[in-house]
Amino acid sequence: MNEELYQAHILQHAKHPHNKEELADATISVPAKNTSCGDAYTLQLNVQDGFIEKAAFTGIGCAISQAAASLLTDKLTGMSTHEAAQVSEEDVYTLLHVPISTTREKCALLLWRALHEALKEHHA
Amino acid sequence: MDTTAIRNDFMSLKDGLVYLDSAATSLTPEPVLEAMNEYYRNYRANVHRGLYAEAERATERYEEARKNIAAFIGATADEVIFTSSATAASNMLVYALEHTLELQEGDEIVTTVMEHHAMLLPLQELAKRNGLVVKYAQLTKDFALDLEDLRELITEKTRIVAVTGASNVTGRVACVPEDTLTTGARPVIVRDMTACVGHMPVNMSALDADFAFFSGHKMCGPTGTGVLYGKKEWLDKLRPGYFGGGMVDSVTLDEATYHVGVPGFEAGTANVGGVIGLGAAVSYLTRIGMDEIRAHVEGLTNYAFEKLGALEGVTLYAAPPEVNVGIVSLTLVGVHPHDVAEIAGQHNVAVRAGHHCALPLHNALGVVATTRASFYLYNTRDDIDALVEAVNDARRTFN
Numbered sequence: 001m002n003e004e005l006y007q008a009h010i011l012q013h014a015k016h017p018h019n020k021e022e023l024a025d026a027t028i029s030v031p032a033k034n035t036s037c038g039d040a041y042t043l044q045l046n047v048q049d050g051f052i053e054k055a056a057f058t059g060i061g062c063a064i065s066q067a068a069a070s071l072l073t074d075k076l077t078g079m080s081t082h083e084a085a086q087v088s089e090e091d092v093y094t095l096l097h098v099p100i101s102t103t104r105e106k107c108a109l110l111l112w113r114a115l116h117e118a119l120k121e122h123h124a
Numbered sequence: 125m126d127t128t129a130i131r132n133d134f135m136s137l138k139d140g141l142v143y144l145d146s147a148a149t150s151l152t153p154e155p156v157l158e159a160m161n162e163y164y165r166n167y168r169a170n171v172h173r174g175l176y177a178e179a180e181r182a183t184e185r186y187e188e189a190r191k192n193i194a195a196f197i198g199a200t201a202d203e204v205i206f207t208s209s210a211t212a213a214s215n216m217l218v219y220a221l222e223h224t225l226e227l228q229e230g231d232e233i234v235t236t237v238m239e240h241h242a243m244l245l246p247l248q249e250l251a252k253r254n255g256l257v258v259k260y261a262q263l264t265k266d267f268a269l270d271l272e273d274l275r276e277l278i279t280e281k282t283r284i285v286a287v288t289g290a291s292n293v294t295g296r297v298a299c300v301p302e303d304t305l306t307t308g309a310r311p312v313i314v315r316d317m318t319a320c321v322g323h324m325p326v327n328m329s330a331l332d333a334d335f336a337f338f339s340g341h342k343m344c345g346p347t348g349t350g351v352l353y354g355k356k357e358w359l360d361k362l363r364p365g366y367f368g369g370g371m372v373d374s375v376t377l378d379e380a381t382y383h384v385g386v387p388g389f390e391a392g393t394a395n396v397g398g399v400i401g402l403g404a405a406v407s408y409l410t411r412i413g414m415d416e417i418r419a420h421v422e423g424l425t426n427y428a429f430e431k432l433g434a435l436e437g438v439t440l441y442a443a444p445p446e447v448n449v450g451i452v453s454l455t456l457v458g459v460h461p462h463d464v465a466e467i468a469g470q471h472n473v474a475v476r477a478g479h480h481c482a483l484p485l486h487n488a489l490g491v492v493a494t495t496r497a498s499f500y501l502y503n504t505r506d507d508i509d510a511l512v513e514a515v516n517d518a519r520r521t522f523n
Binding site: 011 | 460462467478492
């Protein structure tokens with residue numbers, strides 16, 4: 001892995017994130033906040049018959065949380081909720097494909113934590 | 125002031141680190157490390173208890189540190205209580221005031237939007253427990269405390285007035301003018317002096333506060349040290365906040381009586397080595413001279429204003445240098461403060477990003493977070509140039 005954190009693909013996702021939109025037909029909306037740095041997102045899923053028809057997010061945050069949100073929502077769209085529940089921290093790091101230091105873990109995993117909250121809510 | 129000689133006292137700077145995060149915690153000079161090492165190596169013992177030589181020496185050095193620190197802030201030794209941090213001091217003080225003041229529902233606390241959470245949250249919780257009202261003085265131009273607002277908020281119902289000595293975000297020095305306190309009975313005045321002590325000359329007797337607190341680790345002392353200052357006449361009547369060993373007069377299974385004054389507020393074994401280190405830090409700062417340190421930091425703040433202020437897309441959240449303890453927070457348009465700090469880190473420049481434990485202040489400033497640079501006696505103009513280069517790099521990276 002290249003040691004550089006702000007590689008072209010991260011900057012690309014940070015500046016032009018995918019799926020950054022308000023879902024009018026969302027079946028689940030979960031807030032994700034990192035109060036220590038002011039990052040605040042909402043993860044939205046449109047789940048139909050156990051499948052994530054569309055994953056999207058809104059909000060503001062640093063380049064790492066923004067890129068992670070973009071990549072994760074790309075991955076989630078089309079997955080079954082059971083598959084989505086299997087998405088691990090490691091998977092997020094693989095998607096980012098840059099070295100994440102201890103202090104940036106919270107940024108990288110912010111939306112991922114919201115995903116697991118969302119699935120809990122969905123199954124409840 | 126010989127900055128080159130000073131820098132040689134700080135081993136952390138040896139490998140080219142540009143340390144601009146002293147408002148989070150300062151670096152430690154060699155004499156402080158030596159004083160603590162000497163305690164741990166040669167006379168490690170508890171204080172105020174043993175009757176052997178090491179215990180007597182430890183007690184002497186611990187009490188000597190108290191005298192030193194008291195003199196450093198224009199107080200007397202019987203007004204200086206050691207705690208484990210500024211936060212521990214403020215929480216203990218708030219409990220002690222709760223045990224002493226006979227607060228009534230509807231009584232008021234007046235504080236400011238400039239406060240660090242260490243002052244704000246214990247007061248909020250105190251208010252919740254007792255049905256008190258907390259009122260906040262706002263800011264005026266140049267990030268100054270609005271003294272008119274403060275004046276209007278203080279009424280005959282006000283029991284506690286808590287005003288920071290200086291903001292840990294904008295560096296702005298604050299005060300409680302005498303004429304704000306003319307209405308009714310005098311409320312208890314509390315000052316959070318964490319951003320001030322060790323960064324500018326501080327004289328508690330001139331400040332006219334009933335209580336004040338600060339941490340040791342932001343003024344060249346070790347982590348795990350803090351001070352609660354209380355005016356002598358207050359400490360004589362204040363009920364303890366914390367209870368335990370070392371602060372008792374007599375104890376039965378039904379009740380206890382407590383030492384009066386400072387010994388009644390130091391329950392449990394103190395951070396003896398840390399306090400001795402803090403005493404050494406005060407000696408170190410005194411030897412260099414607080415006026416000299418203040419002038420040096422003001423010069424650096426001026427230079428930072430000139431250099432950082434000229435950068436495209438940069439907004440400074442910092443008080444003018446002459447009323448600033450050496451803290452400059454900033455935002456760079458289009459780049460999150462965390463990313464600015466990360467790129468600075470790649471340049472070996474240590475700054476902090478976030479809300480710096482002052483969320484209400486960030487709300488008042490209209491930003492979610494900032495990147496903060498803070499200056500101290502070991503910093504140079506080269507350090508600020510390195511930060512400027514890092515900010516430019518952040519802009520290039522994200523454009």
